Amino acid sequence: MNSFARLRSVSLAVVAAAIAALAVAGASFFRSFTALSELAVAYHFPTEQAWTLPIALDGLAIAATASAAVAKTRRGRGYAWFLLVAGTVASVVANGIHAYELTASPVGVGIAVVLPLVTLAATHLAIELARQHRDDETEPGTDRDRDAAPVDDETELETTPAPVALLRVAPDPEPVAEASVAPKATPVARKPRRIATAGDGDELRDRALRLVADGVTYRDAGAKLGVSKDRVYRWVKEQRATEAPVAAAS
Template sequence: MTLPRIVMPSRTTVAVALAAVAAAAVAGTSFWRSFTAIAELAVAYKVPADQAWMIPVAVDGLVVVATVAAAVARHRVARSYSWFLLVAGTVASVAGNGIHAWQLTGSPIGVGIAVLPPLVTLAAVHLTILLARQDNNVATTQSRDTWPDPIVATLADSDDRTDATPPRPVTRLRVAPATSPRPAATPRQDHSPATPKENATDAELRTVAIRRVVEEGKTVRATGAELGVSKDKVQRWVTAHRAATAKDTAVAG
Protein backbone atom coordinates (compact mmCIF):
# COMPACT_ATOMS: atom_id res chain seq x y z
CA MET A 1 0.00 0.00 0.00
CA THR A 2 1.44 3.34 -1.07
CA LEU A 3 1.00 6.14 1.44
CA PRO A 4 0.10 9.59 0.05
CA ARG A 5 2.98 12.04 -0.04
CA ILE A 6 2.49 15.02 2.26
CA VAL A 7 3.78 18.29 0.81
CA MET A 8 4.71 20.83 3.50
CA PRO A 9 4.26 24.52 2.66
CA SER A 10 7.40 26.59 2.28
CA ARG A 11 8.46 29.33 4.68
CA THR A 12 7.54 31.96 2.13
CA THR A 13 4.00 30.61 1.83
CA VAL A 14 3.55 30.50 5.61
CA ALA A 15 4.90 34.04 6.01
CA VAL A 16 2.59 35.36 3.31
CA ALA A 17 -0.39 33.62 4.90
CA LEU A 18 0.37 35.06 8.36
CA ALA A 19 0.84 38.55 6.92
CA ALA A 20 -2.46 38.27 5.06
CA VAL A 21 -4.28 37.21 8.24
CA ALA A 22 -2.76 40.12 10.18
CA ALA A 23 -3.66 42.61 7.45
CA ALA A 24 -7.23 41.28 7.38
CA ALA A 25 -7.48 41.68 11.18
CA VAL A 26 -6.25 45.28 10.99
CA ALA A 27 -8.71 46.01 8.20
CA GLY A 28 -11.55 44.53 10.26
CA THR A 29 -10.83 46.61 13.38
CA SER A 30 -10.39 49.82 11.37
CA PHE A 31 -13.62 49.14 9.53
CA TRP A 32 -15.46 48.65 12.82
CA ARG A 33 -14.18 51.94 14.26
CA SER A 34 -15.13 53.85 11.12
CA PHE A 35 -18.49 52.04 11.10
CA THR A 36 -19.24 53.25 14.63
CA ALA A 37 -18.31 56.87 13.91
CA ILE A 38 -20.35 57.18 10.72
CA ALA A 39 -23.34 55.39 12.28
CA GLU A 40 -23.36 57.86 15.23
CA LEU A 41 -23.07 60.75 12.79
CA ALA A 42 -26.06 59.42 10.83
CA VAL A 43 -28.15 59.16 14.02
CA ALA A 44 -27.17 62.74 14.96
CA TYR A 45 -28.59 63.92 11.64
CA LYS A 46 -32.00 62.32 12.11
CA VAL A 47 -31.37 58.94 10.51
CA PRO A 48 -33.40 56.26 12.35
CA ALA A 49 -31.24 54.27 14.73
CA ASP A 50 -32.35 50.95 13.26
CA GLN A 51 -31.21 52.13 9.80
CA ALA A 52 -28.06 54.05 10.74
CA TRP A 53 -25.86 50.98 10.15
CA MET A 54 -26.66 51.12 6.41
CA ILE A 55 -24.72 54.37 5.96
CA PRO A 56 -21.28 53.12 7.10
CA VAL A 57 -21.82 49.80 5.33
CA ALA A 58 -22.51 51.66 2.09
CA VAL A 59 -19.54 54.04 2.50
CA ASP A 60 -16.85 51.74 3.91
CA GLY A 61 -18.20 48.76 2.00
CA LEU A 62 -17.70 50.73 -1.21
CA VAL A 63 -14.05 51.27 -0.20
CA VAL A 64 -13.50 47.54 0.34
CA VAL A 65 -15.25 46.47 -2.87
CA ALA A 66 -13.49 49.12 -4.97
CA THR A 67 -10.12 48.11 -3.50
CA VAL A 68 -10.68 44.46 -4.43
CA ALA A 69 -11.88 45.41 -7.91
CA ALA A 70 -8.90 47.72 -8.51
CA ALA A 71 -6.48 44.98 -7.48
CA VAL A 72 -7.93 42.21 -9.67
CA ALA A 73 -9.26 44.17 -12.66
CA ARG A 74 -7.46 43.55 -15.96
CA HIS A 75 -9.37 45.81 -18.36
CA ARG A 76 -8.23 49.43 -18.30
CA VAL A 77 -11.76 50.85 -18.16
CA ALA A 78 -12.75 48.57 -15.27
CA ARG A 79 -9.55 49.42 -13.39
CA SER A 80 -10.05 53.15 -13.88
CA TYR A 81 -13.67 52.97 -12.69
CA SER A 82 -12.63 50.90 -9.66
CA TRP A 83 -10.03 53.48 -8.66
CA PHE A 84 -12.58 56.28 -9.08
CA LEU A 85 -15.01 54.53 -6.73
CA LEU A 86 -12.16 53.80 -4.34
CA VAL A 87 -11.15 57.46 -4.13
CA ALA A 88 -14.78 58.60 -3.82
CA GLY A 89 -15.55 56.10 -1.03
CA THR A 90 -12.35 56.94 0.84
CA VAL A 91 -13.08 60.69 0.69
CA ALA A 92 -16.63 60.13 1.96
CA SER A 93 -15.44 57.89 4.80
CA VAL A 94 -12.69 60.32 5.83
CA ALA A 95 -15.13 63.22 5.72
CA GLY A 96 -17.70 61.37 7.84
CA ASN A 97 -15.15 60.38 10.48
CA GLY A 98 -13.69 63.89 10.52
CA ILE A 99 -17.05 65.64 10.94
CA HIS A 100 -18.02 63.24 13.72
CA ALA A 101 -14.76 63.88 15.57
CA TRP A 102 -15.05 67.66 15.17
CA GLN A 103 -18.54 67.67 16.62
CA LEU A 104 -17.38 65.65 19.62
CA THR A 105 -14.00 67.23 20.35
CA GLY A 106 -13.65 70.40 18.28
CA SER A 107 -9.92 69.62 18.09
CA PRO A 108 -7.79 69.14 14.96
CA ILE A 109 -5.93 66.36 16.74
CA GLY A 110 -9.18 64.52 17.36
CA VAL A 111 -10.08 64.93 13.69
CA GLY A 112 -6.68 63.57 12.65
CA ILE A 113 -7.13 60.53 14.87
CA ALA A 114 -10.64 59.95 13.58
CA VAL A 115 -9.65 59.90 9.90
CA LEU A 116 -7.04 57.19 10.46
CA PRO A 117 -9.43 54.16 10.48
CA PRO A 118 -10.75 54.61 6.91
CA LEU A 119 -7.22 55.17 5.61
CA VAL A 120 -5.95 52.11 7.49
CA THR A 121 -8.87 50.09 6.14
CA LEU A 122 -7.93 51.06 2.59
CA ALA A 123 -4.24 50.24 3.08
CA ALA A 124 -4.86 46.95 4.93
CA VAL A 125 -7.35 45.62 2.38
CA HIS A 126 -5.05 46.50 -0.50
CA LEU A 127 -2.08 44.88 1.26
CA THR A 128 -4.10 41.72 1.92
CA ILE A 129 -4.94 41.38 -1.76
CA LEU A 130 -1.34 41.92 -2.82
CA LEU A 131 -0.13 39.28 -0.35
CA ALA A 132 -2.73 36.80 -1.57
CA ARG A 133 -1.64 37.35 -5.16
CA GLN A 134 1.99 36.93 -4.15
CA ASP A 135 1.11 33.63 -2.46
CA ASN A 136 -0.45 32.40 -5.68
CA ASN A 137 2.65 33.41 -7.63
CA VAL A 138 4.90 31.57 -5.15
CA ALA A 139 2.80 28.41 -5.42
CA THR A 140 2.88 28.58 -9.21
CA THR A 141 6.66 29.03 -9.23
CA GLN A 142 7.17 26.07 -6.90
CA SER A 143 4.99 23.84 -9.05
CA ARG A 144 7.03 24.77 -12.09
CA ASP A 145 10.27 23.98 -10.25
CA THR A 146 9.11 20.40 -9.61
CA TRP A 147 9.21 19.34 -13.26
CA PRO A 148 10.96 15.98 -13.84
CA ASP A 149 14.60 15.90 -14.88
CA PRO A 150 15.41 15.09 -18.53
CA ILE A 151 15.80 11.43 -19.41
CA VAL A 152 19.39 10.30 -19.91
CA ALA A 153 20.14 7.07 -21.71
CA THR A 154 23.34 5.42 -22.92
CA LEU A 155 23.55 5.00 -26.66
CA ALA A 156 25.90 2.37 -28.12
CA ASP A 157 27.39 3.97 -31.22
CA SER A 158 29.84 1.21 -32.17
CA ASP A 159 31.49 -1.94 -30.87
CA ASP A 160 34.75 -0.18 -30.01
CA ARG A 161 33.11 2.35 -27.64
CA THR A 162 34.76 2.43 -24.22
CA ASP A 163 32.92 2.37 -20.91
CA ALA A 164 34.47 5.71 -19.95
CA THR A 165 32.44 7.54 -22.59
CA PRO A 166 29.74 9.57 -20.80
CA PRO A 167 26.10 8.92 -21.75
CA ARG A 168 24.44 11.33 -24.12
CA PRO A 169 21.06 12.86 -23.28
CA VAL A 170 18.11 11.73 -25.33
CA THR A 171 15.96 14.57 -26.61
CA ARG A 172 12.22 14.09 -26.58
CA LEU A 173 10.83 14.45 -30.06
CA ARG A 174 7.46 15.90 -30.82
CA VAL A 175 5.45 13.75 -33.17
CA ALA A 176 3.68 15.77 -35.84
CA PRO A 177 -0.06 15.10 -36.16
CA ALA A 178 -1.05 12.60 -38.77
CA THR A 179 -2.05 14.17 -42.07
CA SER A 180 -3.68 12.76 -45.14
CA PRO A 181 -1.23 11.46 -47.75
CA ARG A 182 -0.43 13.85 -50.53
CA PRO A 183 -1.51 12.88 -54.03
CA ALA A 184 1.18 11.49 -56.28
CA ALA A 185 2.86 14.16 -58.38
CA THR A 186 2.15 14.13 -62.10
CA PRO A 187 5.22 13.20 -64.15
CA ARG A 188 6.78 16.21 -65.81
CA GLN A 189 6.65 16.34 -69.57
CA ASP A 190 9.29 19.02 -70.15
CA HIS A 191 12.18 16.53 -70.63
CA SER A 192 14.12 17.93 -67.69
CA PRO A 193 17.67 16.60 -67.17
CA ALA A 194 17.86 13.17 -65.60
CA THR A 195 20.46 14.29 -63.07
CA PRO A 196 20.21 17.63 -61.19
CA LYS A 197 23.25 19.85 -61.39
CA GLU A 198 23.84 19.92 -57.66
CA ASN A 199 24.12 16.11 -57.52
CA ALA A 200 25.80 15.45 -60.90
CA THR A 201 29.42 15.43 -61.99
CA ASP A 202 30.78 17.15 -65.06
CA ALA A 203 30.95 13.82 -66.87
CA GLU A 204 27.26 13.16 -66.26
CA LEU A 205 26.31 16.69 -67.29
CA ARG A 206 28.47 16.31 -70.43
CA THR A 207 26.67 13.09 -71.37
CA VAL A 208 23.24 14.66 -70.89
CA ALA A 209 24.21 17.80 -72.79
CA ILE A 210 25.51 15.80 -75.80
CA ARG A 211 22.33 13.75 -75.89
CA ARG A 212 20.15 16.87 -75.76
CA VAL A 213 21.99 18.63 -78.58
CA VAL A 214 23.09 15.77 -80.85
CA GLU A 215 20.27 13.26 -80.48
CA GLU A 216 17.28 15.43 -79.51
CA GLY A 217 18.26 18.47 -81.57
CA LYS A 218 17.96 21.08 -78.85
CA THR A 219 19.90 24.32 -79.00
CA VAL A 220 23.07 24.89 -77.01
CA ARG A 221 21.51 27.81 -75.12
CA ALA A 222 18.39 25.83 -74.07
CA THR A 223 20.48 22.85 -73.01
CA GLY A 224 22.75 25.03 -70.89
CA ALA A 225 19.75 26.65 -69.21
CA GLU A 226 18.24 23.24 -68.39
CA LEU A 227 21.44 21.84 -66.94
CA GLY A 228 22.47 25.02 -65.16
CA VAL A 229 25.77 25.46 -67.02
CA SER A 230 26.96 28.05 -69.51
CA LYS A 231 26.23 27.65 -73.20
CA ASP A 232 29.96 27.94 -73.93
CA LYS A 233 30.69 24.85 -71.88
CA VAL A 234 27.90 22.96 -73.66
CA GLN A 235 29.32 24.10 -77.00
CA ARG A 236 32.80 22.81 -76.05
CA TRP A 237 31.37 19.43 -75.03
CA VAL A 238 29.40 19.09 -78.25
CA THR A 239 32.34 20.19 -80.42
CA ALA A 240 34.71 17.76 -78.74
CA HIS A 241 32.17 14.94 -79.10
CA ARG A 242 31.67 15.62 -82.79
CA ALA A 243 35.43 15.81 -83.37
CA ALA A 244 35.95 12.50 -81.57
CA THR A 245 33.11 10.91 -83.54
CA ALA A 246 34.55 12.13 -86.84
CA LYS A 247 38.00 10.83 -85.89
CA ASP A 248 36.63 7.42 -84.96
CA THR A 249 34.73 7.28 -88.27
CA ALA A 250 37.86 8.15 -90.25
CA VAL A 251 39.91 5.50 -88.48
CA ALA A 252 37.24 2.90 -88.99
CA GLY A 253 37.01 3.75 -92.74
Protein backbone atom coordinates (compact mmCIF):
# COMPACT_ATOMS: atom_id res chain seq x y z
CA MET A 1 0.00 0.00 0.00
CA ASN A 2 2.89 2.39 0.72
CA SER A 3 4.25 1.85 -2.76
CA PHE A 4 0.83 2.47 -4.27
CA ALA A 5 0.43 5.70 -2.31
CA ARG A 6 3.90 6.85 -3.30
CA LEU A 7 3.17 6.12 -6.96
CA ARG A 8 -0.13 7.98 -6.73
CA SER A 9 1.54 11.05 -5.19
CA VAL A 10 4.23 11.07 -7.88
CA SER A 11 1.58 10.80 -10.60
CA LEU A 12 -0.39 13.70 -9.15
CA ALA A 13 2.75 15.84 -8.98
CA VAL A 14 3.58 15.05 -12.60
CA VAL A 15 0.03 15.89 -13.71
CA ALA A 16 0.09 19.17 -11.79
CA ALA A 17 3.43 20.12 -13.33
CA ALA A 18 2.15 19.28 -16.80
CA ILE A 19 -0.95 21.43 -16.28
CA ALA A 20 1.20 24.32 -15.09
CA ALA A 21 3.46 23.98 -18.13
CA LEU A 22 0.43 24.00 -20.42
CA ALA A 23 -0.88 27.14 -18.68
CA VAL A 24 2.43 28.93 -19.24
CA ALA A 25 2.51 27.78 -22.84
CA GLY A 26 -1.05 28.98 -23.36
CA ALA A 27 -0.34 32.44 -21.95
CA SER A 28 2.80 32.84 -24.07
CA PHE A 29 1.01 31.54 -27.13
CA PHE A 30 -1.87 34.00 -26.60
CA ARG A 31 0.51 36.99 -26.42
CA SER A 32 2.49 35.79 -29.43
CA PHE A 33 -0.80 35.17 -31.24
CA THR A 34 -1.87 38.74 -30.66
CA ALA A 35 1.46 40.20 -31.81
CA LEU A 36 1.62 38.13 -34.95
CA SER A 37 -2.01 38.89 -35.83
CA GLU A 38 -1.35 42.64 -35.52
CA LEU A 39 1.78 42.25 -37.64
CA ALA A 40 -0.24 40.44 -40.30
CA VAL A 41 -2.86 43.23 -40.38
CA ALA A 42 -0.13 45.89 -40.54
CA TYR A 43 1.28 44.22 -43.64
CA HIS A 44 -2.11 44.15 -45.35
CA PHE A 45 -3.37 40.71 -44.34
CA PRO A 46 -7.16 40.60 -44.37
CA THR A 47 -8.40 41.14 -40.83
CA GLU A 48 -10.50 37.98 -40.85
CA GLN A 49 -7.43 35.97 -41.91
CA ALA A 50 -4.85 37.54 -39.62
CA TRP A 51 -5.06 34.61 -37.22
CA THR A 52 -3.53 32.27 -39.81
CA LEU A 53 -0.03 33.74 -39.36
CA PRO A 54 0.38 32.89 -35.63
CA ILE A 55 -1.28 29.53 -36.14
CA ALA A 56 1.11 28.76 -38.99
CA LEU A 57 4.27 29.81 -37.10
CA ASP A 58 3.62 28.98 -33.44
CA GLY A 59 1.39 26.05 -34.36
CA LEU A 60 4.19 24.59 -36.49
CA ALA A 61 6.63 24.86 -33.57
CA ILE A 62 4.19 23.20 -31.16
CA ALA A 63 3.32 20.39 -33.59
CA ALA A 64 7.01 19.78 -34.35
CA THR A 65 7.77 19.63 -30.60
CA ALA A 66 5.14 16.97 -30.06
CA SER A 67 6.34 15.01 -33.10
CA ALA A 68 9.97 15.09 -31.96
CA ALA A 69 8.92 13.69 -28.57
CA VAL A 70 6.99 10.73 -30.00
CA ALA A 71 8.89 9.98 -33.22
CA LYS A 72 10.24 6.43 -33.35
CA THR A 73 12.75 6.66 -36.20
CA ARG A 74 15.84 8.83 -36.53
CA ARG A 75 14.61 10.24 -39.81
CA GLY A 76 11.26 11.21 -38.26
CA ARG A 77 12.94 12.88 -35.28
CA GLY A 78 15.33 14.76 -37.56
CA TYR A 79 12.52 16.10 -39.72
CA ALA A 80 10.50 17.09 -36.63
CA TRP A 81 13.45 18.97 -35.16
CA PHE A 82 14.01 20.74 -38.49
CA LEU A 83 10.40 21.97 -38.50
CA LEU A 84 10.71 22.90 -34.84
CA VAL A 85 13.75 25.09 -35.43
CA ALA A 86 12.24 26.64 -38.57
CA GLY A 87 8.91 27.49 -36.90
CA THR A 88 10.58 28.86 -33.77
CA VAL A 89 13.01 31.06 -35.73
CA ALA A 90 10.19 32.43 -37.88
CA SER A 91 8.01 33.18 -34.84
CA VAL A 92 10.89 34.86 -32.97
CA VAL A 93 11.74 37.05 -35.98
CA ALA A 94 8.09 38.03 -36.52
CA ASN A 95 7.58 38.92 -32.84
CA GLY A 96 10.80 40.96 -32.89
CA ILE A 97 9.69 42.91 -35.95
CA HIS A 98 6.32 43.65 -34.36
CA ALA A 99 7.93 44.85 -31.11
CA TYR A 100 10.48 47.03 -32.94
CA GLU A 101 7.77 48.75 -34.97
CA LEU A 102 5.77 49.50 -31.82
CA THR A 103 8.54 50.45 -29.38
CA ALA A 104 11.76 50.86 -31.35
CA SER A 105 13.46 49.63 -28.18
CA PRO A 106 15.83 46.72 -27.75
CA VAL A 107 14.17 45.91 -24.45
CA GLY A 108 10.78 45.65 -26.11
CA VAL A 109 12.22 43.45 -28.80
CA GLY A 110 13.88 41.21 -26.19
CA ILE A 111 10.62 40.79 -24.28
CA ALA A 112 8.72 39.99 -27.46
CA VAL A 113 11.12 37.33 -28.71
CA VAL A 114 11.02 35.53 -25.36
CA LEU A 115 7.31 34.67 -25.78
CA PRO A 116 7.62 32.09 -28.60
CA LEU A 117 10.61 30.53 -26.84
CA VAL A 118 8.60 30.20 -23.63
CA THR A 119 5.73 28.67 -25.60
CA LEU A 120 8.08 26.14 -27.13
CA ALA A 121 9.83 25.24 -23.88
CA ALA A 122 6.61 24.94 -21.85
CA THR A 123 4.98 22.77 -24.50
CA HIS A 124 7.98 20.45 -24.63
CA LEU A 125 8.03 20.25 -20.84
CA ALA A 126 4.34 19.33 -20.72
CA ILE A 127 4.87 16.55 -23.29
CA GLU A 128 7.80 15.11 -21.36
CA LEU A 129 5.86 15.17 -18.10
CA ALA A 130 2.89 13.46 -19.71
CA ARG A 131 5.15 10.76 -21.10
CA GLN A 132 6.78 10.26 -17.70
CA HIS A 133 3.33 9.97 -16.10
CA ARG A 134 2.40 7.30 -18.61
CA ASP A 135 5.63 5.39 -18.03
CA ASP A 136 5.14 5.50 -14.25
CA GLU A 137 1.68 3.97 -14.52
CA THR A 138 2.69 1.24 -16.98
CA GLU A 139 6.19 0.45 -15.72
CA PRO A 140 6.46 -3.28 -15.02
CA GLY A 141 8.14 -4.74 -11.99
CA THR A 142 6.92 -2.14 -9.43
CA ASP A 143 6.08 -2.98 -5.81
CA ARG A 144 2.39 -2.72 -6.63
CA ASP A 145 2.68 -5.35 -9.34
CA ARG A 146 4.67 -7.66 -7.08
CA ASP A 147 2.14 -7.27 -4.23
CA ALA A 148 -0.83 -7.93 -6.49
CA ALA A 149 0.70 -10.85 -8.37
CA PRO A 150 -0.67 -14.21 -7.13
CA VAL A 151 1.85 -16.75 -5.96
CA ASP A 152 1.31 -20.21 -7.36
CA ASP A 153 3.29 -23.39 -7.56
CA GLU A 154 4.99 -22.40 -10.82
CA THR A 155 6.13 -19.09 -9.33
CA GLU A 156 7.62 -20.87 -6.34
CA LEU A 157 9.37 -23.31 -8.62
CA GLU A 158 10.88 -20.45 -10.63
CA THR A 159 12.07 -18.54 -7.58
CA THR A 160 13.31 -21.52 -5.55
CA PRO A 161 16.81 -22.60 -6.55
CA ALA A 162 16.99 -26.15 -7.75
CA PRO A 163 19.03 -28.51 -5.57
CA VAL A 164 22.43 -29.40 -6.86
CA ALA A 165 22.79 -33.09 -7.58
CA LEU A 166 25.97 -34.70 -6.25
CA LEU A 167 27.99 -36.52 -8.85
CA ARG A 168 29.15 -40.00 -7.91
CA VAL A 169 32.23 -41.40 -9.51
CA ALA A 170 31.62 -44.88 -10.81
CA PRO A 171 34.16 -47.53 -9.64
CA ASP A 172 36.52 -49.02 -12.12
CA PRO A 173 34.91 -51.99 -13.85
CA GLU A 174 36.28 -55.40 -12.97
CA PRO A 175 38.29 -57.03 -15.71
CA VAL A 176 36.18 -59.43 -17.70
CA ALA A 177 37.76 -62.68 -18.72
CA GLU A 178 37.89 -63.17 -22.40
CA ALA A 179 35.46 -65.82 -23.56
CA SER A 180 37.76 -67.13 -26.20
CA VAL A 181 41.23 -66.40 -27.37
CA ALA A 182 41.64 -65.90 -31.04
CA PRO A 183 43.90 -68.59 -32.47
CA LYS A 184 47.28 -67.45 -33.54
CA ALA A 185 47.87 -67.30 -37.22
CA THR A 186 49.64 -70.43 -38.39
CA PRO A 187 52.68 -69.49 -40.39
CA VAL A 188 52.75 -70.89 -43.88
CA ALA A 189 55.20 -73.70 -44.04
CA ARG A 190 57.82 -73.09 -46.63
CA LYS A 191 58.63 -75.85 -48.97
CA PRO A 192 61.93 -77.34 -47.86
CA ARG A 193 64.70 -76.92 -50.27
CA ARG A 194 65.77 -80.13 -51.84
CA ILE A 195 69.40 -80.95 -51.13
CA ALA A 196 71.19 -82.75 -53.85
CA THR A 197 73.05 -85.93 -53.03
CA ALA A 198 75.97 -87.64 -54.69
CA GLY A 199 73.76 -90.36 -56.21
CA ASP A 200 71.69 -88.06 -58.29
CA GLY A 201 74.34 -85.51 -59.27
CA ASP A 202 74.36 -86.48 -62.93
CA GLU A 203 70.59 -86.34 -63.17
CA LEU A 204 70.44 -82.90 -61.56
CA ARG A 205 73.25 -81.74 -63.81
CA ASP A 206 71.42 -82.85 -66.93
CA ARG A 207 68.18 -81.24 -65.80
CA ALA A 208 69.96 -78.02 -64.95
CA LEU A 209 71.60 -77.91 -68.36
CA ARG A 210 68.27 -78.51 -70.07
CA LEU A 211 66.65 -75.68 -68.07
CA VAL A 212 69.42 -73.27 -68.90
CA ALA A 213 69.24 -74.31 -72.55
CA ASP A 214 65.56 -73.52 -72.45
CA GLY A 215 66.33 -69.96 -71.27
CA VAL A 216 65.86 -70.37 -67.50
CA THR A 217 68.23 -68.31 -65.39
CA TYR A 218 70.78 -69.90 -63.10
CA ARG A 219 68.88 -68.75 -60.00
CA ASP A 220 65.51 -70.11 -61.15
CA ALA A 221 67.03 -73.35 -62.33
CA GLY A 222 68.77 -73.82 -58.99
CA ALA A 223 65.55 -73.06 -57.11
CA LYS A 224 63.66 -75.71 -59.09
CA LEU A 225 66.32 -78.34 -58.59
CA GLY A 226 67.15 -77.48 -54.95
CA VAL A 227 70.73 -76.44 -55.65
CA SER A 228 72.51 -73.12 -55.61
CA LYS A 229 72.86 -70.93 -58.66
CA ASP A 230 76.64 -71.20 -58.35
CA ARG A 231 76.46 -74.97 -58.86
CA VAL A 232 74.26 -74.51 -61.90
CA TYR A 233 76.76 -72.01 -63.22
CA ARG A 234 79.65 -74.49 -62.74
CA TRP A 235 77.71 -77.23 -64.52
CA VAL A 236 77.05 -74.97 -67.44
CA LYS A 237 80.67 -73.84 -67.48
CA GLU A 238 81.95 -77.42 -67.40
CA GLN A 239 79.57 -78.41 -70.16
CA ARG A 240 80.79 -75.59 -72.35
CA ALA A 241 84.39 -76.46 -71.58
CA THR A 242 83.88 -80.07 -72.74
CA GLU A 243 82.05 -78.99 -75.84
CA ALA A 244 84.72 -76.54 -76.89
CA PRO A 245 87.50 -79.18 -77.76
CA VAL A 246 84.97 -81.30 -79.65
CA ALA A 247 83.93 -78.35 -81.72
CA ALA A 248 87.56 -77.46 -82.37
CA ALA A 249 88.45 -81.02 -83.45
CA SER A 250 85.60 -81.28 -85.88
